Amino acid sequence: MSMEARKVHVGAVGLSQLPKKMKRPREEVGSHQLTAFQPTPSRRQHQNARQQLPIWRQKTYVVETVRRHASVVLVGETGSGKSTQVPQFLLDAGFCAGIVEAQGSTPSPIRARKLIACTQPRRVAAITVAGRVAEEMGCALGQAVGYAVRFDDKTGPRTVIKYMTDGVLLREAMTDPLLTRYAVIILDEAHERSLQTDILFGLIRRAQRERKDLRVVVMSATLDVEVFRRFFETGGRKEEKALIKRHGENGKHEKGMLSREGQASTVGVVRIEGRQYGVEVYYCEEAQEDSIDAACLAVLQIHESEPLPGDILVFLSGQEDIEALAELLSESAGTDTSIGKTGLCMEICPLYSALAPEEQAKAFHPPKGPAKSTRKVILATNIAETSVTINGIRHVVDTGWVKVRRYVPSTGLDSLKVTQIARAQAQQRTGRAGREAPGKCYRLFTESAFERLDAVPQPEIQRVNLTQVVLQLLAMGLDDPQHFDYLSPPSATALARAFETLLALGCIAEGGLSPGGNVDGTRIVIPEKDDRQAVEAQADQKPSGPAKSRPVITPHGRRVASLPLDPVYAHFVLRASELGCIFEALTAVSMLSAENVLYMPSPHGGPDAAEQRNRATTAHRALAAYDGDVPTLVHIYERWVAAKKGNRWCWDHFVNARAMKKADEVREQLLLLVRRLGLDPSQSCGNERQIFLRSLAAGLFLNVARRQPATSPALGKYCYKMLANGREAAIHPSSVLHARNPAPQCVVFTEVLTTSRPYIRGVSIVDPADLQELVPQFFGRA
DNA sequence: GTTAGGGTT
Numbered sequence: 057m058s059m060e061a062r063k064v065h066v067g068a069v070g071l072s073q074l075p076k077k078m079k080r081p082r083e084e085v086g087s088h089q090l091t092a093f094q095p096t097p098s099r100r101q102h103q104n105a106r107q108q109l110p111i112w113r114q115k116t117y118v119v120e121t122v123r124r125h126a127s128v129v130l131v132g133e134t135g136s137g138k139s140t141q142v143p144q145f146l147l148d149a150g151f152c153a154g155i156v157e158a159q160g161s162t163p164s165p166i167r168a169r170k171l172i173a174c175t176q177p178r179r180v181a182a183i184t185v186a187g188r189v190a191e192e193m194g195c196a197l198g199q200a201v202g203y204a205v206r207f208d209d210k211t212g213p214r215t216v217i218k219y220m221t222d223g224v225l226l227r228e229a230m231t232d233p234l235l236t237r238y239a240v241i242i243l244d245e246a247h248e249r250s251l252q253t254d255i256l257f258g259l260i261r262r263a264q265r266e267r268k269d270l271r272v273v274v275m276s277a278t279l280d281v282e283v284f285r286r287f288f289e290t291g292g293r294k295e296e297k298a299l300i301k302r303h304g305e306n307g308k309h310e311k312g313m314l315s316r317e318g319q320a321s322t323v324g325v326v327r328i329e330g331r332q333y334g335v336e337v338y339y340c341e342e343a344q345e346d347s348i349d350a351a352c353l354a355v356l357q358i359h360e361s362e363p364l365p366g367d368i369l370v371f372l373s374g375q376e377d378i379e380a381l382a383e384l385l386s387e388s389a390g391t392d393t394s395i396g397k398t399g400l401c402m403e404i405c406p407l408y409s410a411l412a413p414e415e416q417a418k419a420f421h422p423p424k425g426p427a428k429s430t431r432k433v434i435l436a437t438n439i440a441e442t443s444v445t446i447n448g449i450r451h452v453v454d455t456g457w458v459k460v461r462r463y464v465p466s467t468g469l470d471s472l473k474v475t476q477i478a479r480a481q482a483q484q485r486t487g488r489a490g491r492e493a494p495g496k497c498y499r500l501f502t503e504s505a506f507e508r509l510d511a512v513p514q515p516e517i518q519r520v521n522l523t524q525v526v527l528q529l530l531a532m533g534l535d536d537p538q539h540f541d542y543l544s545p546p547s548a549t550a551l552a553r554a555f556e557t558l559l560a561l562g563c564i565a566e567g568g569l570s571p572g573g574n575v576d577g578t579r580i581v582i583p584e585k586d587d588r589q590a591v592e593a594q595a596d597q598k599p600s601g602p603a604k605s606r607p608v609i610t611p612h613g614r615r616v617a618s619l620p621l622d623p624v625y626a627h628f629v630l631r632a633s634e635l636g637c638i639f640e641a642l643t644a645v646s647m648l649s650a651e652n653v654l655y656m657p658s659p660h661g662g663p664d665a666a667e668q669r670n671r672a673t674t675a676h677r678a679l680a681a682y683d684g685d686v687p688t689l690v691h692i693y694e695r696w697v698a699a700k701k702g703n704r705w706c707w708d709h710f711v712n713a714r715a716m717k718k719a720d721e722v723r724e725q726l727l728l729l730v731r732r733l734g735l736d737p738s739q740s741c742g743n744e745r746q747i748f749l750r751s752l753a754a755g756l757f758l759n760v761a762r763r764q765p766a767t768s769p770a771l772g773k774y775c776y777k778m779l780a781n782g783r784e785a786a787i788h789p790s791s792v793l794h795a796r797n798p799a800p801q802c803v804v805f806t807e808v809l810t811t812s813r814p815y816i817r818g819v820s821i822v823d824p825a826d827l828q829e830l831v832p833q834f835f836g837r838a
Numbered sequence: 839g840t841t842a843g844g845g846t847t
Contacts, residue, residue, distance in 0.1 A: 178844060206846055223846040231847065252845065374842060409843065437842055459842035472842070516844090524846095620846035652841090722846095729847080789839040811841070 102192045109137030111328045118142060118326055119149040122240070122271055125324035126264055127288035129274045129281045133330025134487055138275050139185050139244050140192065143172045143217045147200075151240050151271065152216045170239035171215065175222040177250040178443060179205040186210070186219040206620075207721045222252035226528070227620065229256070233532045234263045240271040247278035247480070248442065249515035249544070255525060258541035259532075261288060278480060278512065285323045287543050333490040335452075339503040347455040348377055350500045352384045354453045355433055358498070359402055366450035366495075367432040369440060371485050373457040373474045378406045378435045382660050385433065401425050404660065407436040407444075410652045413714055419446055441484050445491070452489040452497040454482060456505075460513075461809075463521045465550040468781050470521075471810040478510040515544045522546055522554040523623050527563055530609040531617035555607055560758060560834075561627045563613030566606075615733055619726065621645055628755025629730065635751045635830075637741035638730065640690050644752075646723035647689035648806055648818065650715040654679075654692075657710070672710035679709060680792040683749055684820030686806065688792050690748070693719065753822040754830040756804040761785065761816055763801050776803065776816060785814035793819045802827075 106112060111132065122128050132138035146152075152169050176182040186203035193201055202211030203219040211218055222243070229235060241260055243253055260272050274284045344350040351370050358368055372378050382404050405419040423430040434446060438458050460475040477485075482499065489495030499506060517525070529537040538551050558564045609617070612630070619626040625645045632641030647653060654676050657668040679695065681687035692709075696716050699705035706713035727737045741747035753760075761776035766784060775784040785808055787794045793803065806818025827835040 221845065223844095226845095227847045229847095248844090250844070376840085410841070439843060441843080443843065461842070474842090528846095618847085649846095725846090786839095788841080790841075794839075809841075815840080817841080 099192075099194045102194075106137070106141065106192060109141060110135070110331055111137040111141045114326065114328055115141075115145050118145050121324035121326050122146060122151070122273060123149070125322060126268070126270070127272045127274070127322070128324040128326060129276065129284045129288075130326045130328065131276055131278070131281055132328035133277055133332065134491075135331035136328040137331075138328060139174065139176075139181075140189050142242060142273060142275065143174050143219075143240075144189065144193065146172055146240055146271075146273075147217055153239075169216065171237055172217050172240045172242065173225060173235075173238045174217070174219050174242040174244055175225050175253065175256065176219060177222055177245050177248050177253065179208075179221055180443075181245075182219040182221050183208075186217075189217060189219075207725065222250060222256055226252045226255055226259075229259050230528060230532055230617070233259060233534075234266055235260070235270065236267070239269065240273065242273040242275060244275045245277070245442075246274045246284065247276040247512070249513075249517075251516040251520060251525070254515055254517045254543055255528075257287065257543045261541050262534075264288075277484075280511070281325055283543065285325060287541075288323045332487060333492070333494040335486050335490040335495045335497050337486060338496065338498045339506065340500055341502065343502055343505060344500050347372075347457060347500055348381050348384060351381055351453055351455055352388060354498050354500065355385060355402075356388060358451050358453070358496075359400065359431055359433070362451065364400060364428065364431055365448060366493075367434065367446075367448045368451040368453060369434045369436060369446065369449045369488055370453040370455070371440065371458075372435060372437060372455055373459050374437055375406075375408050375410060377455075377457075378408060378437070379659060381435055382406055386660065399429065401430045403430055403432050405432055405434045406658060406660070407434055407440060407446075409437070409439055410655070411658065412655045412712065415658055420444075438481075440488065441481065446488075447492065449488055449491065450493055450495040452485055452495065454485045454497060454499050456482065456499060456501045456509075460519070462519045463550070465521075465547060465553040467783060468521075468553065469783070469808050469810055469814060476509055478513045479506065480512045482506060482509065517542065518544055518546050518550075522550050523557045526551065526554040527558055527609070527613060527617050527623050530558075530564065530607070531614060535606055535608075557758065558613065558623065559607070561612075561616065561623055563610060563616050563623060563627075564607040565610050566608055618733065619729055621649070621726075624756065624758060628751065629726070631754040631830075632748075632751035633730070633735050633739065635747060635754060636739060637748050637751050638735060638737055639740035640748050641751055641755070642723055642726050642730065642737055643690045643693045643719075644686050646719040646726060647693055648686070649722050650719035652712055653689065653715045653719070655710055655712045675709045679711075683745060684793050684800075684803070685791050685818045686752060686820045687745065687748065693723075749820065749822055750826045750830060752804055752820050753826040756806065757827060757831040757834060759805045759808075759816075760822070760827065761803050761805060763799055763803075770813060774799065778808065778816070783814065785816045787819050788815040788817040791817060791819045793821070 111118070118130070130138060130142065152172060174185075176185065182203045182205050186197060186201055190197045190199070190201040195201060197203070198210045198212045199214055201217045201219075202209075202215040204211055204224050205221045206224065225235075225241070228237075235241060241256075243256060243260075246253055246257075257274075260270070264270050264272065272288065274288070276284065340350070351372070355368055355370060370381065372381060385402065385404055403418075403423040403425060407416060407419040419432070419434045419436070423432050432448065434440065434449070440446060454477075456477055457474050458477045458481065459472055461470060461472050463470050486497040486499075489497050526537045529540060534540060538548070555564065612627075615630060616623050616626040619629065621629070625648065629638060629641045629645055632638045654672075656672050657665060659665050659669065679688060679692050681691045692711065693716070695709075696705060696711070701716070701720070703713045705711070706716060730737050758780055760779045762779065763774055764777050766772055766775040768784070771784055771786050775786055777784050787803075788809075793800060800821040802822055802824045803816070803819050804822050805816035805820075808814060808816050824835070
């Protein structure tokens, strides 16, 4: 069934126009309440269910294609069963009995069992899919089927199918770049183009040149397979043309060299249909000026005209818009007043990552009111696009906006901007209405606007700071990360900036670049060219003059790379160890890796919401440390430990217990890793907070900012000038140093993010004299 | 005077 079964135009959203053209759902299929009390299905029932999946009919074809091609692209829509079935098909077909090539003096090949890896961008997906497959195979998790995600490895000596996050496989690649444990690597959700998946693409292609036995299956929901196919094409254009000549443009599938498309190819392509209900897509006839107003009208119209069951999911750009729409809807509908002819109530459920877990839970549970007369309206960010699935949704309202974080390498600043979604995202959002029954999707933009959208979002690798990626590649022994096999190359500027940072941190040496930045804010200027062209131009350049010496990873760089942290943070931990407070530094970086530690109750949390928010603010102020945000995080962790890591303490102080648990897990992992480096993680500075601040200065010296009169009135009278790029920023209002009197003269920050304006966050006071003493190469007196 | 979403041997 096609997801976009029909396209129906509706007028600019207006009360009179939408309902008239809407149709009743064709049929009621499935219900989200059915699954709860079902007994555990037997093996036979599983077998029946498997045979109903669209992919089952293609089992032989999938297996044969993987047999004949080292690389296969498998396109399967939602519900095709690809994630659970493909690994089982390949296991049944004997792909795990890999052959270890003869090594050294060993005369003959040794048969050995290798694994099938299936990577996922998200932990929950790896865990739940593995659980499902273990059930289907009638084994316990950790036996034939297992999973590995950070902090949680459920694999054993007998495991042959291993679900894992792409990050875990990437970490494994650091010690085993040829991925020798695996016979087949399946990259699932490849269309999402996560940073880790993209790096794996290049690594696997590289490994395939050495290992003829390594199979890769790229699984994607995107119909455009060309980009993946071309990437894994081993022979390149020349070989391709020769094959076409030999077999003809429309030659049959012959000797495994022709794909189903009839193109000469070393890459096999399989397409599997999905199993989704049809979703009718509605567009606006006119562009909407205010997407919150438009969303409000659309929700009210759907609510008044559509029967239950059928909850509504609205996609918005962020917390602010969600709160505004929640307010508008409750004003218009009344929180528990029935409205319209249908006499139904509305229950509004905000859903975004920073929301307290117990408030998030409302979106997933049945409504508090009677199910027969209460409709849930979920107001979500893109968290509901891929990360979570909500049952019962039959109507999607899509504003077409999303917030996108983007690193600007020429300035070293991150920006967070409201941006139009891509067509693939719009389709993904639409699909959320058709999981259980036919549904409807209302796009609050015009069809021509839809057609003008980008086809797919920009891959993450082109939007992020690459310092950690470049260091990882160097640590793996790739001596030239600029010319790595990127599926989508990052800009030359972004790569150059990463090298510059690594050089400044002492992670690499003898590069063609000199150290970047000094106290005066003067720095090497890297001409900003447009992304891809720059890389291609560089690649095409014939070497002229003496070759530049390539940067080499230093012993310090290897230690930094061994920690699963941003190199700046890892450097901080190692410097803190030299200065006597690694214990506190480990706490700091662990807390920094857990987001949304402090939480604010939703303003719509009932009659005492305002009071709760005041209490939260007071509680948070009581946790603040004088010296800044990083000392505050350390303080919070220590208080939490003193309170025996209790949930009650979290509750009383408006601290997110889940974030604390995550920080604790990260900390435990880091303790192990620094011990492996021969360091003593219990080395603490005790009450001598100056030692910790000195470590912060020494570690975060690339992020120093000094207070000075603002050159632009937009930042107020004073601002903080960042020494690395000479730009001005303000201290973020959430910082404990915001509006501090007297204002600190010299600070380090953990993050700079441009939203309404450039803000530095994670701000702590440092002493300029410490910088001069501890980082003399940058801050020493001339 | 305020922060989309993931993720790491």
